[in-house]
Amino acid sequence: MWESFGFEFINFYFIPGLVLGCIYALGAIGITLTFGILRFANFSHGEIMMTSSYLTWEFIMIFTSLGILAHPLIGAIPASICAILLALFVDRFFYKPFRNAPTIMIVIASFGMMLIIRSMVQVIWGPNQLTFVKGIAKPNAYIRDLTASFDFMLLIPNKHFSILIGTVLIMLLFNYLLSSTKIGKGMRAVSDNPDLAKVSGIDVENIIKATWIVGGFCAAAAGVFLAMDTQFIESTMGFRMLLPMFAAAILGGIGRPFGAVAGGLIIGLAEELSAYPWFGDGPVISPGYKSGVAFSIMVLMLIIKPSGLFKGKVF
């Protein structure tokens, strides 16, 4: 069983799907939070993600030139701070003026920000792909030998291992924030009922700031993880991620952060598993159409149940 089916399926489809799902999940958290709290679809979210992977690359370069060999996760720390500042800056100057305007204004503004941020990155770092991590990722030898001794050999490269562990840690932190801190409860309250929040004396502007900080941090993590996974960065990577992240947020139910996580995992797995030869020899869906899977799931969800799997909001 393991030899004929499981080995290939788990190592070459399921684990990559899970890794991709983690990246989507982290990205979708920010989308669902802004959608829930500020009531708009933020089109520039993918660009924050992309920018933070470029910033990480830049910090690794700086560290290396100082003679320090830096892991991407080290470079990600200052990069995520910059990403958060960028998110706050964009909100202050481009979204805040529209707080009391029809939401569509802020959607258009975020659509514009998408282009502005991307152009900025292209001006600074150029339009070409950059190598993020060199070399071929080898499976972690310890896990391989350990699992092989139990007859289910797992081939997990270190990069995937870091992404999985990192995502779990961020989720735990995020869960703590939402359930046990005042600002987190406030975020849930504003997402639940913004009008009531205002007449309850909750400082909504502070909550909005917190939302950008959390969303920006998760986007930065997603961007760096994606760069670690694919080992290169390019200026269109944020836009490519946008649709699956929206799909994840809608699938999980708008305003439901853990729904978005579930949605992200489902979309990631679905994309990878769509290439598995379920029937016959070839992949079920031609790899060229892999990025259409997320969209199909999203449209299906919008038709069947627009509120998502976890009873989110429909505007």
Add this chain to the structure above:
Amino acid sequence: MLRNRILAVENLFAGYGETEILHDINIEVAGHEIVSIIGPNGAGKSTVMKAILGILNINRGSIFLESKQITGVKPSDVVKLGVGYVPQTDNVFVSLTVQENLEMGAWTLRSGLENKFDEMYTLFPDLSDKRFQAAGQLSGGQRQMVAMAKALMLDAKILLLDEPTAGLSPKFRHEIFSTIQRINESGMPILMVEQNAKQALQISHRGYVLVDGSNRHTGTGIGLSSDPEVARMFLGSRGSV
């Protein structure tokens, strides 16, 4: 002018956008009073509440909290200044637990949160063993209590209730009214808008009757409920007085 005046609405003209709904409204609430605003549907009762909260356009007139002008102040600041407000519907955060709801009511409270919780659970004993349940799972009456407790978490100077018994069964209605009395007896002035005019007037010290966005009658609770014209007005629409 009343002695010991907590809230005053003076010559208020207000509405949504260009549509003016309230014309020359005057309402006062003194410390320790329960004051009811009653009137037929569309008389602008809830609109008065929204005007006090700062949600509406105020064209003319002024609103005072104690001696402080609060006309045109932002809703979140009105609340911070000491106006506790319970909207008619959607007045609890359904996905938050009861205790989290109370905590949200106390957003600007710096310390003494635990004491405040205890105070509320004493005032609303029903909520005590539901404190870790999601507010959305509670019954209508219990939700109303959560909403009131939430509004009392900051040291409110006055409590505004927008139709606290709307949609409740007679049994719960009675319970809410007696809770309101209990809150009042603890020293909290209350201004409420009510459809169930008779019961509301019975527990009120004074009442205002609004018709078509203007003051029609003013008097004591008992006085108004025995006024034949008031009775006729309500017999016409609801037959409950």
Add this chain to the structure above:
Amino acid sequence: MDIILGYFLYGMSLLTVGGIYALLALGLNVQWGFAGLFNAGIAGFAAIGAYTYAILTTAESKFHYGGLELPLLVGDVMAMVLAGFIAGVIGLICIRLRADYLAIATIGIAEIIKLVLKNESDITNGPRGINKIPRTWEHFSEERFYSSFPLNVINSSDSWQSFFESIARWWWQPFFAGTIILIVLFTYFLLEKLRTSPWGRMMTAIRENEMAAAAAGKDVTRRRIEAFILGALIMGLAGAFLGQHLRLIEPTQTFDPSKMTFLVWVMLIAGGSGNNKGAILGAFLIWFVWSSSELVTNGMIEILASIFDSVDISILKNRAGFIRMLFIGLLLQIILQRYPKGILPEKRPAVSGKI
């Protein structure tokens, strides 16, 4: 003389591309300005139009299916029909949802269209794209057109050949630009008629107050789908003409989803959404700004380079396009914040009493 000719031809190409963008902006105005439908997949609809036209009208090719050599008009019409059909399908699914969802869905559609164009290389020749798309007017100087109906009735192939060799090579440019301008004007008058018609007034009413319109018994969903399809028809036609103008189309660069869609949005908002005149004005204005910004940024880079010796001019020149994009993006933000109604704000048709 050459300089004047150069300016003349430059002006013609400004009119041509400006006109194509004006069509796209008019299409978007029907969807957004009239009906409040957020379409973020404009490039997708234009791509459908361009590819439909290309496959139907090009000469037979060994690289891809099609090359059906159908009359150009058939290509134009089918470009509209197919774009409208796809819009209808999306409309049925997504139109009831709020504008944000529609925006996401239309971005998705544009992506799917791109995927299909890239992957179905038997039909579309994949990433290499379709070449030698016949241009209206210019096509007459191609042998397959002058040797067939209607030109072959007037004269023989040989004399046509010598005629086309005797006239200037750019003879078709004013005709092509003129045709596009005529189509823009025709579309404009049609849309103006529509805007003040009962249908147009109903659209305004729906946009103002959807609930009231629905309560008054209007089939809101149906009206919106109609507007969405109508807008897409116009975009499909614009796509067909873009294909003609470019002669070579391919899935990624030609229909760069963010760039083309974004430019059209900036055009409509700058001109004044809801106002057809504004849409046309915005399109020409922004296209002029966009194409002249190339000169400006290049000039700025030259100046920078002459001041600072250390500036690597080749890198900056490579990235000049992105600097322009950045400026256009900022321009949009400024317009949105300062002049949200655009240069020509919407004039509401008189809604007499009730809807």
